[in-house]
Amino acid sequence: MLTKSTIKLVQSLQDKKHRREQSLFVAEGEKIVSEVLGSKIIVKTLFATPLWMQNNAQNVHKATECIVVDDKQMKQLSALPSPPGVLIVCHMAAAETPVAVQGLTLLLDTIQDPGNLGTIIRYADWYGITQIICSDACADVYSPKVIQSSMGSFSRVHVAYTALDAFIRQYSGIPVYGALLQGASIYHTKFSKDCMLLLGNEGSGISRNLLPLVTQAVSIPKRGDAESLNAAIAGAIICDAWARQFS
Amino acid sequence: MLTKSTIKLVQSLQDKKHRREQSLFVAEGEKIVSEVLGSKIIVKTLFATPLWMQNNAQNVHKATECIVVDDKQMKQLSALPSPPGVLIVCHMAAAETPVAVQGLTLLLDTIQDPGNLGTIIRYADWYGITQIICSDACADVYSPKVIQSSMGSFSRVHVAYTALDAFIRQYSGIPVYGALLQGASIYHTKFSKDCMLLLGNEGSGISRNLLPLVTQAVSIPKRGDAESLNAAIAGAIICDAWARQFS
Numbered sequence: 001m002l003t004k005s006t007i008k009l010v011q012s013l014q015d016k017k018h019r020r021e022q023s024l025f026v027a028e029g030e031k032i033v034s035e036v037l038g039s040k041i042i043v044k045t046l047f048a049t050p051l052w053m054q055n056n057a058q059n060v061h062k063a064t065e066c067i068v069v070d071d072k073q074m075k076q077l078s079a080l081p082s083p084p085g086v087l088i089v090c091h092m093a094a095a096e097t098p099v100a101v102q103g104l105t106l107l108l109d110t111i112q113d114p115g116n117l118g119t120i121i122r123y124a125d126w127y128g129i130t131q132i133i134c135s136d137a138c139a140d141v142y143s144p145k146v147i148q149s150s151m152g153s154f155s156r157v158h159v160a161y162t163a164l165d166a167f168i169r170q171y172s173g174i175p176v177y178g179a180l181l182q183g184a185s186i187y188h189t190k191f192s193k194d195c196m197l198l199l200g201n202e203g204s205g206i207s208r209n210l211l212p213l214v215t216q217a218v219s220i221p222k223r224g225d226a227e228s229l230n231a232a233i234a235g236a237i238i239c240d241a242w243a244r245q246f247s
Numbered sequence: 248m249l250t251k252s253t254i255k256l257v258q259s260l261q262d263k264k265h266r267r268e269q270s271l272f273v274a275e276g277e278k279i280v281s282e283v284l285g286s287k288i289i290v291k292t293l294f295a296t297p298l299w300m301q302n303n304a305q306n307v308h309k310a311t312e313c314i315v316v317d318d319k320q321m322k323q324l325s326a327l328p329s330p331p332g333v334l335i336v337c338h339m340a341a342a343e344t345p346v347a348v349q350g351l352t353l354l355l356d357t358i359q360d361p362g363n364l365g366t367i368i369r370y371a372d373w374y375g376i377t378q379i380i381c382s383d384a385c386a387d388v389y390s391p392k393v394i395q396s397s398m399g400s401f402s403r404v405h406v407a408y409t410a411l412d413a414f415i416r417q418y419s420g421i422p423v424y425g426a427l428l429q430g431a432s433i434y435h436t437k438f439s440k441d442c443m444l445l446l447g448n449e450g451s452g453i454s455r456n457l458l459p460l461v462t463q464a465v466s467i468p469k470r471g472d473a474e475s476l477n478a479a480i481a482g483a484i485i486c487d488a489w490a491r492q493f494s
Contacts, residue, residue, distance in 0.1 A: 115362060119477050128470035153473050187491050220487065221494050223375035226400050229483075230366050236480045237487045240467065244434050247468050 002047070002073050010047075010077045010089060016140045019092070025142035028078055028087040035152025037062045042091040047077055052085035063088065079144050092142060096160035098167055101174050101194055104129050104242055106235065107164050109210055110137040110201035116232040117141065118149025120199075123236045125153035127243045132159045133167050135207075168196065168213045176215045178206055179234050183217030186241040193246055199235045249294070249320050257294075257324045257336060263387045266339070272389035275325055275334040282399030284309045289338040294324055299332035310335065326391050339389060343407035345414055348421050348441055351376050351489050353482065354411050356457055357384040357448040363479040364388065365396025367446075370483045372400035374490045379406045380414050382454075415443065415460045423462045425453055426481050430464030433488040440493055446482045 012018040013026045024044060027036055030052070036043065037059050046063035053060065053068060060066050074083045106124055111117050117139045124132055139146055141159045150157075168176055177191070178198045198214060200206035206214070220229065220237050229237075259265040260273045271291060274283055277299070283290065284306050293310035300307065300315055307313050321330045353371055358364050364386045371379055386393055388406045397404075415423055424438070425445045445461060447453035453461070467476065467484050476484075 119480060122473050123476055123480055125471045125473035126467075126469055126476050128472075130471075149477070151473070151475075151477075156472055185494075187494055220373075221490070222373055223490060223494075224372045224377075225375075225403055226369050226372035226398070228398075229370055229373050230396070233366060233370055233480065233483045236476075237483055240484045240487065243468070243470060247432075247434055247470075 002067055002069055006045075006067075007073075007076050010087070013089065014079055014144060016143065019140070019142050023092045024089050025092055025147065026079070026087060026089055026144055027147045028080060028144075029084040029148070030086060032147065032152050033086045033088050034059065036088060036090060036155055039155035041093065041155050043088045044091055045089045046086065047074065047088070048086040049074060056086075096158045098133055098160045098162055099131060099158070101171050101196060102130070103194060104239065105196045106132045106239075107168070107176075107196050107198040108132060108134045108138050109164055109198060109207050110135055110204075111199065111231060112137070112139055113202055114139040114143045114145035115149045116202065116230070118146040118151075118154070119232045120235055121146070121150040121157050121159065122153045123239060124157050127239050129239065130158060132157055133164060134159060134161045135164050136161055164198070164210055165213060168210070171196070176213055177218045177238070178211070178214030178216070179219070179231075179238055180206065180214070180217040181219055181228065183219035185221050186218050186238055187221060189216070189218050189241070191242045191245050195242070197235065197238055197242070199231050202231045249314055249316055253292075253314075254320075254323050257334070260336065261326055261391060263390065266387070266389050270339045271336050272339060272394065273326070273334060273336055273391055274394045275327060275391075276331040276395070277333060279394065279399050280333045280335050281306070283335060283337060283402055286402035288340065288402050290335045291338055292336045293333065294321065294335070295333040296321060303333075343405045345380055345407045345409055346378060346405070348418050348443060349377070350441060351486065352443045353379045353486075354414070354423075354443050354445040355379060355381045355385050356411055356445060356454050357382055358446065358478060359384070359386055360449055361386040361390045361392035362396045363449065363477070365393040365398075365401070366479045367482055368393070368397040368404050368406065369400045370486060371404050374486050376486065377405060379404055380411060381406060381408045382411050383408050411445070411457055412460060415457070418443070423460055424465050424485070425458070425461030425463070426466070426478075426485055427453065427461070427464040428466055428475065430466035432468050433465050433485055434468060436463070436465050436488070438489045438492050442489070444482065444485055444489070446478050449478045
């Protein structure tokens with residue numbers, strides 16, 4: 001049965017502080033829930049409408065606890081304008097520890113928009129990029145908007161939070177490509193297979209203290225008039241330029 | 248002076264119906280306002296804090312009318328969580344009429360997320376793509392989120408709304424590339440300089456009635472596990488693959 005305190009708990013998980021205190025987060029929507037149920041993430045509670053339960057009977061056992069709710073209750077639990085038929089509360093994994101650089105490792109310097117972070121996680125997963133290192137000022141990977149826009153990829157890509165300068169120094173032999181407006185064209189750059197790609201903040205770009213750690217500035221040739229590209233978009237295009245050379 | 252009816256008018260422009268009735272839309276934030284003031288868009292009213300006025304005295308004459316507001320009033324006008332120092336109400340341009348295909352023309356089939364549409368307009372502007380044809384079910388180009396995420400590029404790229412099937416048929420000699428999960432690799436596709444690129448809906452892809460009009464399905468080679476890419480991201484990568492061949 002759905003109690004008031006449960007509703008309050010689920011609602012509180014919209015907030016980073018409460019997520020960290022409880023070590024829990026929320027994911028909602030059919031597609032994401034189905035991906036999470038197939039992953040190693042532990043689902044504490046699954047809330048679903050009778051219709052969802054009926055259509056997904058084979059998946060229900062993967063959650064520790066299941067609660068059937070009606071549309072009105074789902075509306076109370078959901079943070080989406082159109083509440084979906086299913087919502088889960090999941091246990092956070094232990095904080096990811098950065099691992100050695102293999103293939104391309106994305107370094108995110110103060111990517112603050114949760115939609116951008118989620119989108120980046122999704123294309124990282126597309127390109128087989130297994131690790132994203134975030135500065136502590138980046139959006140929280142467990143924020144509902146990140147979970148939503150990553151479309152389930154958050155369950156497959158390692159996202160660790162740490163100081164980027166220390167991380168880069170630890171792997172000092174590995175090239176660090178920095179996405180900058182002034183840099184070598186990605187069309188003519190020979191990328192290293194093992195490398196790091198540093199993406200800067202949406203408004204202010206790469207932090208001043210990280211600029212000297214960039215071993216090669218790269219840029220996307222411009223033909224028109226926009227001053228810049230969205231950080232997530234620029235990152236995707238550079239990841240693609242990298243992947244293209246090893247396809 | 249800021250009257251209650253003016254506040255009400257500005258707030259009502261959050262809504263598509265009222266925007267169309269009044270033929271007005273809102274843009275806010277220093278960067279976008281400065282781009283709009285330098286464009287051909289006619290600014291009806293500029294609302295700004297005394298500080299903004301002081302720092303931008305040389306630009307004020309470009310608006311038909313200026314109203315100085317305090318922070319509290321700006322909060323009433325603004326739709327942003329952190330109201331900026333300046334907000335403008337602008338006249339819509341006459342509805343764009345599609346023009347002949349030159350270079351790459353983007354065709355958007357039911358791109359519903361305003362953030363995606365704004366992002367697409369921004370990278371179109373980056374790549375010198377001058378025309379975007381939207382199906383009528385796409386997000387409204389004048390919605391505040393589109394304006395915000397296009398970062399001023401909406402003032403340079405022609406965005407027209409029309410039935411895509413009729414538009415494609417009108418230019419039947421021009422290749423139509425369709426972004427599909429099963430298609431020729433963009434790494435090995437020889438793009439035509441004059442072409443159309445059709446992007447499908449975020450959830451359901453390209454509409455069934457448009458699929459037969461695609462002359463070449465193209466796809467972005469996948470190395471990892473994500474099921475798909477965000478529609479705006481996929482479009483950016485394909486636009487880049489096209490631009491690369493003519494750089």
